Amino acid sequence: MDELTREFLIESQEGLDRMERCLTDLEGRPQDTDLLGEIFRSVHTIKGTTGFLGFKRLEKLAHAGENLLGLLRDGKLSANQSIITGLLQLMDGLRGILRTIETDSNEGHGEDGQLIGLLNELQIVEHSAVSVEVKAVKASGQAGALPLPTKPSAPPPQAIVEPVPPASPIDAKSNVEPAGDAGKPRPANAAADSTLRVDVMLLNRMMNLVGELVLTRNQILQATSQDPNLTLLSRRLDMVTADLRESVMKARMQPVSNVFSKFPRIIRDLSHTLHRKVRLELDGQETELDKSLLEAIKDPLTHAVRNSLDHGIEPPEVRIAAGKDPEGVLKLRAYQESSHVIIEVSDDGAGIAVEKVRNKAIERGLISAERAAQLVERELLQLIFLPGFSTAEAITNVSGRGVGMDVVRTNVEKIGGKVEIDSRPGRGTTLRLRIPLTLAIIPALIVRSLDQSFALPQGALSELVHVPPAKVASTIEWMEGTALYRLRGQLLPLIFLDRMLSPGLRGAENRERAEQDNFIAVLDADGRRFGLVVDGLADPEEIVVKPLSAVLKSIGLYSGATVLGSGDLALILDPGSIASRAGVAMISQEDRVEVVQEEDSQAAMGSQYLLVQSAERRAAVPLGDVLRIERIPLSRIEYIGYRPVLNFEGNLLPVEDSGGVLAAAGGNPDALLTVVVCREGNRQVGIAVVHVLDVAAGSELFEAGTQQRAGGVTLLNQQVTGIVDLGAVAPLLAGAMPDSYSTADWNQPTEILA
Amino acid sequence: MSGHTEPHEPKNPPGVPARAKSRSGQKEAGASALAELCSVRVGQTLFGIPISHILEIVGGAHPQAVPLAPEFVGGLVHYRGDVLTTVSLRHLLGLPPHDGKQDILVLESAGGCFGLLVDSVGEVLRVPTSDHEPNPSILDERRRALFAGAFKLKDSLLVMLDPERLDPLRLAGMAA
Numbered sequence: 001m002d003e004l005t006r007e008f009l010i011e012s013q014e015g016l017d018r019m020e021r022c023l024t025d026l027e028g029r030p031q032d033t034d035l036l037g038e039i040f041r042s043v044h045t046i047k048g049t050t051g052f053l054g055f056k057r058l059e060k061l062a063h064a065g066e067n068l069l070g071l072l073r074d075g076k077l078s079a080n081q082s083i084i085t086g087l088l089q090l091m092d093g094l095r096g097i098l099r100t101i102e103t104d105s106n107e108g109h110g111e112d113g114q115l116i117g118l119l120n121e122l123q124i125v126e127h128s129a130v131s132v133e134v135k136a137v138k139a140s141g142q143a144g145a146l147p148l149p150t151k152p153s154a155p156p157p158q159a160i161v162e163p164v165p166p167a168s169p170i171d172a173k174s175n176v177e178p179a180g181d182a183g184k185p186r187p188a189n190a191a192a193d194s195t196l197r198v199d200v201m202l203l204n205r206m207m208n209l210v211g212e213l214v215l216t217r218n219q220i221l222q223a224t225s226q227d228p229n230l231t232l233l234s235r236r237l238d239m240v241t242a243d244l245r246e247s248v249m250k251a252r253m254q255p256v257s258n259v260f261s262k263f264p265r266i267i268r269d270l271s272h273t274l275h276r277k278v279r280l281e282l283d284g285q286e287t288e289l290d291k292s293l294l295e296a297i298k299d300p301l302t303h304a305v306r307n308s309l310d311h312g313i314e315p316p317e318v319r320i321a322a323g324k325d326p327e328g329v330l331k332l333r334a335y336q337e338s339s340h341v342i343i344e345v346s347d348d349g350a351g352i353a354v355e356k357v358r359n360k361a362i363e364r365g366l367i368s369a370e371r372a373a374q375l376v377e378r379e380l381l382q383l384i385f386l387p388g389f390s391t392a393e394a395i396t397n398v399s400g401r402g403v404g405m406d407v408v409r410t411n412v413e414k415i416g417g418k419v420e421i422d423s424r425p426g427r428g429t430t431l432r433l434r435i436p437l438t439l440a441i442i443p444a445l446i447v448r449s450l451d452q453s454f455a456l457p458q459g460a461l462s463e464l465v466h467v468p469p470a471k472v473a474s475t476i477e478w479m480e481g482t483a484l485y486r487l488r489g490q491l492l493p494l495i496f497l498d499r500m501l502s503p504g505l506r507g508a509e510n511r512e513r514a515e516q517d518n519f520i521a522v523l524d525a526d527g528r529r530f531g532l533v534v535d536g537l538a539d540p541e542e543i544v545v546k547p548l549s550a551v552l553k554s555i556g557l558y559s560g561a562t563v564l565g566s567g568d569l570a571l572i573l574d575p576g577s578i579a580s581r582a583g584v585a586m587i588s589q590e591d592r593v594e595v596v597q598e599e600d601s602q603a604a605m606g607s608q609y610l611l612v613q614s615a616e617r618r619a620a621v622p623l624g625d626v627l628r629i630e631r632i633p634l635s636r637i638e639y640i641g642y643r644p645v646l647n648f649e650g651n652l653l654p655v656e657d658s659g660g661v662l663a664a665a666g667g668n669p670d671a672l673l674t675v676v677v678c679r680e681g682n683r684q685v686g687i688a689v690v691h692v693l694d695v696a697a698g699s700e701l702f703e704a705g706t707q708q709r710a711g712g713v714t715l716l717n718q719q720v721t722g723i724v725d726l727g728a729v730a731p732l733l734a735g736a737m738p739d740s741y742s743t744a745d746w747n748q749p750t751e752i753l754a
Numbered sequence: 755m756s757g758h759t760e761p762h763e764p765k766n767p768p769g770v771p772a773r774a775k776s777r778s779g780q781k782e783a784g785a786s787a788l789a790e791l792c793s794v795r796v797g798q799t800l801f802g803i804p805i806s807h808i809l810e811i812v813g814g815a816h817p818q819a820v821p822l823a824p825e826f827v828g829g830l831v832h833y834r835g836d837v838l839t840t841v842s843l844r845h846l847l848g849l850p851p852h853d854g855k856q857d858i859l860v861l862e863s864a865g866g867c868f869g870l871l872v873d874s875v876g877e878v879l880r881v882p883t884s885d886h887e888p889n890p891s892i893l894d895e896r897r898r899a900l901f902a903g904a905f906k907l908k909d910s911l912l913v914m915l916d917p918e919r920l921d922p923l924r925l926a927g928m929a930a
Contacts, residue, residue, distance in 0.1 A: 208836065450821060501821035549839035549868065551922040552830075555822050561830055561837040569818040569830050569837060 004262050005101070008049050010197070011298075012098055015042035016091055023087055030079040039087070040069040041407060045299060046094060048306065052269035057107045058097045064116040065090040068123050077123070086122045089115060203252050203291065210245045211544030211563075217241045218565050254294050256334045256343065257285035263305060263332060270309050277316050277327040278309060284334035289341050293435055296415045297343065300408040304345045304431050305330065307405065312349030312429050322426065324348070340417075340459065341437060346430035352423040354380040361386070381421050385409040408433075444543045444562070446570060447521065448536035449497040453570040455543050455562055456521055456532070460575040464537065465520040472518055479713065479720060485520055485531050491715055492522065494531045495582045497573075501557070528579040541565060545572060557581060609714060611696055611721065612676060612689040614659025620714050620721045621676055621687060628677040629692055635669035637662060637688075646675055646686050653677065653686040656729045661688040680726040687724060787883045791905070793876035793912060794859065796843045800912050801872070802879065802905060803859060807917040809867065811875050812858040826925050828871040831858060839922050840869035843915075846900060846925075863921040870920060881905045881912070899928065 019042040022035045029035065047062035065087070071077040079087075093115050100108040217237055224230035260282050271278040289297075313319075313328035320326050333344040354377050361367045361383045372380075384405045409419050412433050423429040436442070436459060444455040445464075465487070467475055476494065477484045483494035520531040543562035552558060559574040608623035630648070637644050637655060644655040644662055655662075655675060665671040675686040714721055791802035792811075810833075817829025817840050828842030838860065844852055858869040888903045902916040918924070 212834070452819065452821075503822075546837040548837065549866065549922060551827065551926045552820055552823055552839055554926070555820070557822065558820075563832050563837075567832075569832055571818075571820060571830075 004265055005053060005105075007262065008053060009098055009102055011049070012046050012094070015045055016095055016098075018042055019091055020088075023084060023091070026079055027081075027084055030084075033073065033075070036069065036073045036079070040066065040073045043069055043090075043094075045302075048302070051273070052266045054269070055097070055101065055107045057110070057112065058094065058101075061090065061093055061097065061112045061116060064119040065094075068119050071123055083122050086118055090119060203248075206248050207252070208544070208546070210241075210248045211546075213241050214245060214544070215563050215565075215567070219567060252291045253288040254291050255285060256287050256289055256294065256341070257282075259294055259298050259301060260285050260332055260334070263301075266302070266305065267309065267330065270306065274309055275315055276309055276313050278313055279327050279329050281329060281331045282333075283331065287334040287336055287341055289334075289435060290437065293415050293417075293437075296411055297417075297433060297435060300411045300419075300433065301332075301343065301345065303405070303408050304433075305332075308345055308347040308349065308429065308431075312347040312351075314350050318350075336437070341435045343433040343435065344430055345433075346428060348428040351425040351427055351429055352381060352384065352421075353425060357381065357383050381423055384421070385419065442543060442545060443540060444572065445521070445540045446538035446564065447497070447519070447532075447534040448538060449534045450501060453538065453564060453568055454497070454534075455541075455564075455570045455572040456523075457559075457572065457575070458540065460523045461521055462524050462529075463522045465522065465531070467518040467520060469516055469518075476518075477720065483533075484720070487522065487531070489715065491720065492520075492529060492531045493582075494520065494533050495578060496533045498535065500578065500582065523575045523579075528576075530579055530582070532573075532575070532578065543570075543572070609696055609721075609723070610676065610692060611694040612674075612687070612692050614661055614689050617659060618693065618719070618721055619659065619689075620723045621678060621726075622723065623695060625678045625680065625726060626676055627679055627684065630675045630677060630686075631672055632675060633669060634662070634665045634671045634673060637673075644688070648675075648677060648684070648686065651684065653684050654729055654731070655686040655688050656724070656726075657688040659687075659689065661690055664690070678726050680729065683731065685726055685729045687726075788880040789883050789886070789905070791879045791881060791912065791914075792859070793879055794843075794857070794870075794872040794874065795876060796847060796873050797849045799847075800876070800907075800910055801843075801915050802881075802912040803861070803870075803915050803917065805878060807861050807863070809860040809862050812860060812869070813875070814855040815858045815869075815871075816855060817858075817869075817871065824922075824926055827922065828856075828869070831869055833860060833867075833869065836867075838867060838869045840871045841920055841922055841925065842871045843920075844871070844873070846920075847897070861917040861920065863917045865921045865923045868920075868922050870915075870917075879907075879912070881907070886914070 019039050022039045022042075026032065026035050026039070043062050043065050047059055047066055050058045050062060068077070068083070068086070068090075072079055072083070077083065093112060097107050097110070100106070100110075217234075221234050221238060224234045263282075264280055267278055267280045270276075308330055313330065314322070314324075316326035319328065329348050331344065331346045333342075333346070335342055357380050358372045358375070361380075362369050362372050366386045367383065375383075385408070386406065408431070412419050412435070415435065417436060418434040420432040420434065421429065422432070443458040445458055445461055446453050447456050448454075465485070467485075475485060477486065477491075483496070484491045485494050486492070516535065519534050519537050521534060522529065522531050541564060543564070545560040546562055547553075548558060548561055556577050557574060558571045559577075560572045562570055562572055564570050609620040610623050610626050610629075612619055612621060630646075632646070637646060639645065644657055646653045646655050653675075657663075661673055665673055674689050674691050676689060676692070677684055677686050714723055790805045792805050792808055794801050794803065812831065812833065815831050817831045819829045820827055823829075826841055826845050828840040828845070831838050831840055838858075840858060842851070844850070852871075852873060856871045856873060857875045858871055859875065860867060860869055885906045886903055887906065889898050889901055893901065900915065900919055902914040902919070904914060905912040
């Protein structure tokens with residue numbers, strides 16, 4: 001049996017074990033989409049991998065199961081007893097075939113027609129009538145009448161022929177193990193024979209103990225530094241400990257070639273199935289990565305590669321027509337970049353058509369049409385990471401169910417990594433996985449707040465800013481209770497660590513701030529940039545990450561704890577959670593999309609604004625909305641009720657004057673004022689201003705979700721400027737009503753009267 | 755916590771004596787079965803914890819506070835290479851926080867290990883299980899959820915604590 005098959009067997013077993021656990025839980029919580037998602041992924045992965053290994057029978061069965069699970073996951077079906085029974089049988093069926101593969105190296109010739117039939121039937125059952133379901137439930141209650149493949153239909157050992165316990169799903173589950181043992185003599189761990197699979201938990205434990213040893217050593221070194229008799233001994237202890245630590249770390253490191261090496265075959269088979277011509281280029285195979293991380297990126301990488309072949313690289317004829325080499329190139333590249341390993345999957349294929357992404361996302365209800373219209377190209381690309389997204393026209397065996405990129409992102413983020421995507425239409429797509437080197441020991445900056453030490457992972461830290469007491473007032477700007485810092489011309493939202501950790505602290509802190517040193521740690525977490533304000537900085541340290549108990553983990557702000565060299569404990573802050581916690585007020589329904597948007601604040605830069613001067617304030621109007629700028633005498637302004645209007649080329653424009661320009665003109669009919677005529681949806685509105693100052697590129701401030709009105713402000717000529725909300729100008733229909741006067745505001749919360 | 759006075763702990767219905775007996779059951783050879791308890795003091799009260807649940811006693815610890823943690827969490831302590839979450843018995847009993855060092859009992863429960871912060875640890879007692887009485891019915895609900903009855907000592911009462919009921923996860927669930 002080759003390496004690939006062996007790996008596949010082990011992985012599939014693990015997947016099925018997971019599925020089994022989830023299925024049991026599903027009985028109690030049939031609506032739990034996380035569980036359903038997990039089960040779906042297990043089966044999906046088996047189906048996916050089995051495709052290239054050429055196990056047709058297994059693939060067919062898994063495919064049938066996946067169809068059913070897809071409906072469940074999308075909420076089109078709800079899991080009832082008979083479905084769970086069916087799924088457990090699917091699991092047994094898959095197990096049976098896997099066992100046959102393990103013993104005979106082929107999948108046998110069992111007949112799965114009945115089970116597949118059942119799985120197909122279960123998909124319809126719910127749609128048509130409840131009565132069928134009742135029948136199914138009843139049937140599963142009695143042994144004889146079971147319309148399921150419970151009887152061995154063909155001799156091949158154990159393939160599906162495990163008598164499926166006809167009783168309740170729980171029994172079915174509990175009988176799985178004995179059923180497996182019945183297949184004895186079982187080839188003693190045929191698959192796991194040659195390799196020793198060490199439990200990652202054990203490695204973690206070793207790492208923990210080493211960390212502990214390091215700590216004890218530090219303390220011994222301190223305690224013995226005065227005693228010449230012990231110096232030699234303690235120095236020796238020091239060396240041995242350092243050596244041991246390195247060895248344990250090394251034991252966990254493996255070259256990425258362990259993962260890369262399975263791709264040549266996958267690509268060969270896949271390109272055959274998909275009729276593509278693909279050349280695989282591997283680079284940086286010797287790059288080493290922590291074992292557990294390596295395991296964790298296997299799935300995402302497989303999905304990414306599969307996506308590249310299915311959606312990226314075009315069929316040869318299309319490539320020739322486009323003037324490209326008929327043979328596409330898929331590059332897998334790994335390299336180390338400071339404390340991260342970057343793994344790139346790039347192809348020279350068609351790239352991602354952003355319009356298609358937009359339409360699909362709307363069609364699948366992942367995002368509203370209005371929202372989608374606002375997103376720029378890079379933000380649209382991020383949509384492909386949403387669960388359930390797929391642009392594939394048809395669901396194929398290779399991909400198109402919309403799990404691929406979701407799996408990639410979920411798995412990579414689970415291990416503290418990041419996924420970046422870059423695509424050029426016609427030129428290809430690059431997916432970049434940024435993986436931390438190791439999870440057990442990370443470099444961190446120790447910061448002080450609330451008279452306590454906290455560890456801030458260096459990975460997220462981009463720079464530090466010291467704000468001396470004298471400068472606090474001038475450099476930290478406030479906008480409606482939100483603090484901002486101007487970092488090289490860009491507004492950086494600030495989060496005060498002490499305030500966040502101690503909600504009772506709100507009032508008094510501003511004055512205090514001005515009297516002490518402030519340090520801003522500029523963090524970049526999941527693409528959101530913000531400044532974390534702390535009271536003090538201590539040394540950077542290599543910290544050993546210790547897990548927190550469930551109760552403390554559920555606070556959500558800490559990713560662990562660590563013991564500092566001084567012997568003190570410090571909580572490890574999770575920058576990503578801090579960012580999203582601070583933005584909780586704003587991020588509600590379209591949570592993920594919001595995140596996407598914020599990730600790309602850089603890309604959103606450069607929108608043009610018309611800078612206008614109203615009576616007292618400056619304000620910005622999006623240049624794209626401006627139709628004309630009219631200089632008119634005050635006498636041209638007429639009133640309907642209390643609302644000023646302008647007869648402009650035969651149309652009546654509501655004139656927005658919350659800046660108080662009309663009042664400032666003091667009723668002098670000859671006073672000149674400027675009206676900026678803007679387009680707002682299908683109508684036009686006028687904005688009364690004193691004069692137009694400038695046209696400038698505003699830096700849009702999607703400010704990491706700290707405050708609600710982040711979108712209503714921009715940075716123009718180095719000044720924070722409110723953007724006039726054109727949509728908030730009340731339509732004239734309601735205009736005769738006095739209380740609707742001046743509802744549009746300069747960047748204030750507005751109420752629109754319909 | 756609900757208005758229910760009865761089953762807070764699905765696994766151990768409030769038939770407290772039954773549980774206490776079964777715990778000390780290892781020694782239950784005859785009528786003179788003895789329960790082995792470690793006595794601790796919090797405030798004015800003497801509490802007892804079955805020693806079979808105690809992994810270790812750590813003296814004079816200074817737990818590190820965890821901002822935003824549930825109030826009953828007494829902080830973190832470093833324990834054998836791991837970071838241990840502690841539960842403040844004082845807080846659970848509604849007593850003011852203790853200034854100065856406290857002792858920690860490292861307890862094992864179904865959910866894993868945790869530390870119990872107490873004012874001081876006393877001694878190991880052997881008490882006949884027949885001296886155990888269930889929680890009195892007039893005990894307030896909050897305490898009833900924490901206590902597992904009491905042993906009648908010669909000159910005082912020893913209030914039994916059930917480590918399972920002090921597990922931080924369970925307390926968090928109760929608080930919710």
